[in-house]
Amino acid sequence: MRPRGFLITCVHCHATRDWLIVEVGKVYIRCRCTHEWLEPDLDLDAFNDLFGAVHAVWASFDDAVRAEGFDGFLAGTMWI
Numbered sequence: 001m002r003p004r005g006f007l008i009t010c011v012h013c014h015a016t017r018d019w020l021i022v023e024v025g026k027v028y029i030r031c032r033c034t035h036e037w038l039e040p041d042l043d044l045d046a047f048n049d050l051f052g053a054v055h056a057v058w059a060s061f062d063d064a065v066r067a068e069g070f071d072g073f074l075a076g077t078m079w080i
């Protein structure tokens, strides 16, 4: 993603894609390595542009992170 011309990159593992994007009034990105940050280059409009159909609902954020493989289990995995 290059919301403002800069490639979003995880400072921990240098991944440049395959994010869990979370909107809670502000937009956070979580990497497969579990690093998570507030992403100031993604505003709510950008989030809404990226948002697709709801395919699941979980009881907690931890459940969602685990179910979607963002709990560190798939750290370093590259989806092609």
Ligand SMILES: [Zn+2]
Binding pocket: 010, 011, 012, 013, 014, 015, 031, 032, 033, 034, 035
């Ligand atoms: Zn990472």
